[in-house]
Amino acid sequence: MGKALEGVRVLDMTHVQSGPSCTQILAWLGADVVKVESVTGDITRSQLRDLPDVDSLYFTMLNCNKRSITLNMKSEQGKELFTKMLGKSDILVENFGPGAVDRMGFTWERLREINPRLIYASIKGFGDGPYKHYKAYEVVAQAMGGSMSTTGFEEGPPLATGAQIGDSGTGIHTVAGILAALYQREHTGAGQRVTVAMQHSVLNLCRVKLRDQQRLTHGPLREYPNEEFGDEVPRSGNASGGGQPGWAVRCKPGGPNDYVYVIVQPVGWGPIAKLIGRPELADDPEWSTPEARLPKLDKMFQLIEEWSINHGKWEVLEKLNEHNIPCGPILSTKELIEDDSLVDNDMIVDVDHPNRGAFSTVGNPIKLSDSTVDVHRSPLLGEHNEDVYVGELGVSATELAELKANGVI
Numbered sequence: 146m147g148k149a150l151e152g153v154r155v156l157d158m159t160h161v162q163s164g165p166s167c168t169q170i171l172a173w174l175g176a177d178v179v180k181v182e183s184v185t186g187d188i189t190r191s192q193l194r195d196l197p198d199v200d201s202l203y204f205t206m207l208n209c210n211k212r213s214i215t216l217n218m219k220s221e222q223g224k225e226l227f228t229k230m231l232g233k234s235d236i237l238v239e240n241f242g243p244g245a246v247d248r249m250g251f252t253w254e255r256l257r258e259i260n261p262r263l264i265y266a267s268i269k270g271f272g273d274g275p276y277k278h279y280k281a282y283e284v285v286a287q288a289m290g291g292s293m294s295t296t297g298f299e300e301g302p303p304l305a306t307g308a309q310i311g312d313s314g315t316g317i318h319t320v321a322g323i324l325a326a327l328y329q330r331e332h333t334g335a336g337q338r339v340t341v342a343m344q345h346s347v348l349n350l351c352r353v354k355l356r357d358q359q360r361l362t363h364g365p366l367r368e369y370p371n372e373e374f375g376d377e378v379p380r381s382g383n384a385s386g387g388g389q390p391g392w393a394v395r396c397k398p399g400g401p402n403d404y405v406y407v408i409v410q411p412v413g414w415g416p417i418a419k420l421i422g423r424p425e426l427a428d429d430p431e432w433s434t435p436e437a438r439l440p441k442l443d444k445m446f447q448l449i450e451e452w453s454i455n456h457g458k459w460e461v462l463e464k465l466n467e468h469n470i471p472c473g474p475i476l477s478t479k480e481l482i483e484d485d486s487l488v489d490n491d492m493i494v495d496v497d498h499p500n501r502g503a504f505s506t507v508g509n510p511i512k513l514s515d516s517t518v519d520v521h522r523s524p525l526l527g528e529h530n531e532d533v534y535v536g537e538l539g540v541s542a543t544e545l546a547e548l549k550a551n552g553v554i
């Protein structure tokens with residue numbers, strides 16, 4: 146079976162998380178992704194190390210299925226080699242600080258002159274305007290994209306989410322942009338520039354909170370548990386705040402992740418009332434309609450919790466699903482990495498690594514019926530120098546040794 150992106154060549158000048166998460170997906174979809182690293186390598190190879198002198202999990206979990214070459218982009222010979230590679234590539238992806246690639250001498254004008262079919266994707270913290278030149282990391286994007294101000298409890302400070310919506314979320318947005326540009330190139334023959342800002346990606350994921358910002362002008366948000374409203378969307382704890390109310394209720398034995406998130410759809414109330422031992426509430430006009438329950442959602446979830454606290458979260462999941470009630474136990478990282486169904490779905494994948502032995506990684510969530518994904522380990526620093534420079538660019542073995550001795554690779 147072939148791969149969706151077979152034959153597509155990507156020069157991957159990404160580092161840390163946002164860019165690598167994008168190019169890892171391109172690699173999983175079958176593109177030949179060559180990671181171009183400085184001679185010291187992507188900084189994450191040595192960050193958060195769990196084993197001495199071995200590429201960290203931070204690196205190995207974001208750079209699978211890629212090749213790695215080293216190249217000093219600040220040397221003249223480095224720039225020449227890079228120019229040759231550009232001519233043979235379909236896509237260049239980078240997420241350096243603002244202006245870094247321009248400073249290397251490769252402006253968009255120069256890049257398209259070298260290869261008019263090149264798709265050049267950049268991830269930055271921000272779009273045009275006052276923040277354009279600022280660097281950014283995950284939680285900076287969460288702060289400025291609407292996530293932090295809307296996450297947490299009303300009485301507490303703004304909170305960051307563990308989901309890497311600023312980094313990996315932006316990576317996914319960038320994949321979409323690149324694939325669209327590849328498709329357009331089929332018709333026009335020309336490459337184009339793809340730019341994605343982390344702030345914009347987080348904002349896109351916080352779209353419903355801007356829906357609520359505008360609803361506020363017409364009165365309080367009745368689906369929120371908050372009692373008072375100012376002129377901005379407040380933090381609303383675990384309330385779904387959406388069309389169907391939801392909350393995390395406690396379960397037995399009361400540990401930090403012994404909770405189930407329960408959604409009460411209109412059709413779900415009757416079965417829930419019976420399940421929690423309060424069948425009389427199913428038809429009680431004080432409780433039987435969504436409108437009647439809306440002003441007392443806290444009380445409703447309290448009633449559900451009085452039942453759930455006597456049952457384990459897996460039992461609650463089963464019992465609620467017997468009645469088709471949407472719910473989800475809060476799964477810890479330990480439970481996730483040991484979850485057989487995720488292993489069966491190739492979402493928790495074991496990968497062998499020559500220096501660290503086997504490690505687990507998260508697989509590809511995008512399933513294509515005619516382009517299956519085999520997850521291969523991340524490359525060692527410069528592991529493919531010979532393949533690329535000698536095998537593909539025609540550099541001789543002697544020249545390769547000189548490039549190495551001169552610090553070009």
Ligand SMILES: CC(C)(COP(=O)(O)OP(=O)(O)OC[C@H]1O[C@@H](n2cnc3c(N)ncnc32)[C@H](O)[C@@H]1OP(=O)(O)O)[C@@H](O)C(=O)NCCC(=O)NCCS
Pocket residue numbers: 160161162163164181182183184216217218219240241242243244245246248249268269270279280281282283312343
């Ligand atoms: C993540 C970030 C804050 C890290 O900042 P940083 O560690 O200071 O690194 P920068 O990307 O700003 O700079 C990289 C430098 O390495 C240099 N470099 C990178 N690859 C190189 C290579 N192969 N050869 C020579 N130099 C190289 C760059 O030229 C640049 O040098 P310069 O500033 O002198 O021009 C920054 O890259 C950034 O804001 N990126 C965009 C947003 C983003 O993706 N953030 C999320 C990361 S998960």
